[in-house]
Amino acid sequence: METYTTDDALTVMGFGKFQALVLAYAGMGWVAEAMEVMLLSFLGPVVREEWNVSPQDESILSSVVFAGMLIGAFTWGFISDRYGRRTVLLLSTLLTSGLGFLSALSPNYFCLLALRFFVGIGVGSGHVFSSWFLEFVPAGNRGTWMVIFSFFWTIGTVLEASLAWVVLSALSWRMIDARLVLERMANANQAALPLGVLTYHGETKINYITHTSEDEHLIRVREKEHTVVNAISSKSGAIAALHKLLSHNLLRSTLLLWFVYYASSFAYYGIALLTSQLSDVNRSCSSDLIFEMHQKDDNLYKDTFITSLAEIPGLMLSALLVDWFGRKATMCCLMFACCAFVGPLALHQNELFTTILLFGARACGTGGTIVLCLYAPEVYPTSVRSTGVGIATSIGKIGGVVCPLVAVGMLRSCHQMAAVLVFELVLFLAGVACILFPVETKGREMD
Numbered sequence: 001m002e003t004y005t006t007d008d009a010l011t012v013m014g015f016g017k018f019q020a021l022v023l024a025y026a027g028m029g030w031v032a033e034a035m036e037v038m039l040l041s042f043l044g045p046v047v048r049e050e051w052n053v054s055p056q057d058e059s060i061l062s063s064v065v066f067a068g069m070l071i072g073a074f075t076w077g078f079i080s081d082r083y084g085r086r087t088v089l090l091l092s093t094l095l096t097s098g099l100g101f102l103s104a105l106s107p108n109y110f111c112l113l114a115l116r117f118f119v120g121i122g123v124g125s126g127h128v129f130s131s132w133f134l135e136f137v138p139a140g141n142r143g144t145w146m147v148i149f150s151f152f153w154t155i156g157t158v159l160e161a162s163l164a165w166v167v168l169s170a171l172s173w174r175m176i177d178a179r180l181v182l183e184r185m186a187n188a189n190q191a192a193l194p195l196g197v198l199t200y201h202g203e204t205k206i207n208y209i210t211h212t213s214e215d216e217h218l219i220r221v222r223e224k225e226h227t228v229v230n231a232i233s234s235k236s237g238a239i240a241a242l243h244k245l246l247s248h249n250l251l252r253s254t255l256l257l258w259f260v261y262y263a264s265s266f267a268y269y270g271i272a273l274l275t276s277q278l279s280d281v282n283r284s285c286s287s288d289l290i291f292e293m294h295q296k297d298d299n300l301y302k303d304t305f306i307t308s309l310a311e312i313p314g315l316m317l318s319a320l321l322v323d324w325f326g327r328k329a330t331m332c333c334l335m336f337a338c339c340a341f342v343g344p345l346a347l348h349q350n351e352l353f354t355t356i357l358l359f360g361a362r363a364c365g366t367g368g369t370i371v372l373c374l375y376a377p378e379v380y381p382t383s384v385r386s387t388g389v390g391i392a393t394s395i396g397k398i399g400g401v402v403c404p405l406v407a408v409g410m411l412r413s414c415h416q417m418a419a420v421l422v423f424e425l426v427l428f429l430a431g432v433a434c435i436l437f438p439v440e441t442k443g444r445e446m447d
Contacts, residue, residue: 007445010138015145019136023145026129027152028187029089033126034156035163035183036096036119037269040065041276041304042164044408051109059408062273064113065120066265066400072124073397077390080125081241081383085132088125088386096122097185104177127393131377131386139445143327146374147319154311154366161308165301241387245380252438253379254388260331261392263430264372266399267338268365270423273407275307275358278345278416303355310359314366321367326442327375328434334368335431339424346420368430378441399426 044058053061072092080088099118106112130149137145186193245254321330341361345354380388410419 005445007139010136011140013138015137015141019133019145022133022136023149025089026133027149029093029129030126030149030152031156031159032093032096032183032187033123033129034153035160036065036100036123038157038160038272038304038308039164039177040269040404041272042301044404045276047109047112053109055408055412057109059404061109061113061116062269062404062408063401064117065123066269066397066404068117068120068122069124069400070120070394070397072121073127073390073393074124074387075121075390076125076128077386077388077393078241080128080131080386080390085128085386088128089132092122092125092128093187100177124393124397127373127389128386130373131389134374134377135382135385139443141323142378143322143371143374143442144319147315147322147370150318150366150370150373151315154308154315157308157311158305161301161305165305241384242391244384245388245391250380250388252436254392256433256437257376257379257388257392258395260372260430260433261376261396262399263335263426263433264365264369264399265396266403266426267342267361267423267430268369269400270403270407271307271342271358271361271365272304273404274345274411275304275362277407277411278354278358303351303358306355307358307362310362311366314363315370317363318367318370322371322374323442326440327371327378328437328440331368331371331375332431332434334364334371335427335434338364338368339427339431342420342423342427346417346424348416375437375441378444379439 040062044061047053047061048055048058076088076092079091096119099115099122103112103115103119106115130146133149134142134146182193244250318330318334321333325333338361341357341364345357349357376389376392377385406419406422410416410422
């Protein structure tokens with residue numbers, strides 16, 4: 001009797017309408033997550049100006065979001081493997097939207113801190129979007145489609161930088177928070193926001209739009225997946241999944257993935273924060289003046305917008321390399337290249353050269369992160385895929401928690417060289433870890 005695998009069936013069917021729907025739905029989730037992450041580059045300095053908080057409290061505001069993402073990444077990964085991907089996508093969207101809206105209404109710093117922590121838990125579901133999409137893509141061109149999928153992240157970062165440039169100079173961070181929430185709600189309802197700019201006044205009309213045909217189609221596919229993901233439930237759920245991740249066959253891959261996720265998260269989010277910190281810190285430290293926020297200075301928004309555009313060449317570079325050189329070689333090269341771009345920032349540079357270096361680092365860091373997000377789901381079997389990627393993502397968020405202390409705390413103390421050397425060390429070790437990965441997953445079927 002003839003048999004065939006899931007990847008055999010996907011290869012025969014090709015990429016069609018169903019995968020396009022999954023791409024659109026999951027992609028919009030990544031747009032929203034990217035905007036939440038990019039918001040950290042602008043939120044800290046503006047909140048410090050509005051409530052007169054210390055630089056340490058400013059860095060904690062970013063760290064607490066990543067602490068929430070750490071918890072969320074593991075929790076959503078386990079729930080996804082146990083109850084299905086679509087359940088996680090809906091629940092996390094509702095959590096992030098609700099708490100994000102309340103964040104915009106925060107009366108003080110500590111209330112904002114608590115609410116952003118829970119927003120981080122909701123945003124921690126981002127890896128489930130990519131795993132869900134990749135499970136429906138044929139192995140032969142999975143790398144190319146992952147790069148296309150990652151373009152949604154770039155859209156989110158550029159859109160957020162554009163909104164900050166336009167909105168923050170005229171209104172406040174609360175309006176950006178409110179805009180993010182409205183976009184998440186529109187994505188969940190499969191609706192579009194009204195044309196124009198969000199303002200404080202004006203009547204709002206709420207339209208509830210549902211598309212049952214697509215939902216029913218996706219539900220049928222998820223019901224088939226439940227028969228696979230529930231196979232592990234009889235073995236104590238999370239403990240059994242962790243035991244499998246640390247089994248002899250997966251131990252080396254799992255430990256190396258944990259470190260590379262940590263390093264990638266530390267570098268990517270750190271570079272985003274460096275963009276908003278280096279220019280002003282260079283000026284204040286070189287002149288021995290106390291740092292002062294210039295709210296009307298457009299350099300912060302301009303530089304962040306320009307470096308956000310770096311993700312586009314980063315996407316193109318990873319697309320060219322990932323299916324040609326393979327996953328391991330591409331990650332390794334991009335990590336070392338990112339390390340090379342960051343190095344000169346150990347010394348004070350002028351604004352133009354600083355922006356160029358951060359542009360190159362952002363491009364390489366983005367490309368490396370994209371390939372990592374492709375590689376990890378290919379390593380793990382379906383029964384523990386989201387749990388495995390979720391734990392790795394959680395450990396990566398530890399890097400997100402730590403990096404504001406380096407990118408903000410050390411820089412504000414005028415320890416620029418020490419801060420950059422920390423980034424250099426982490427990126428170099430990440431490149432070495434990529435060399436040590438035991439398997440190359442190029443063209444490999446997803447079980």
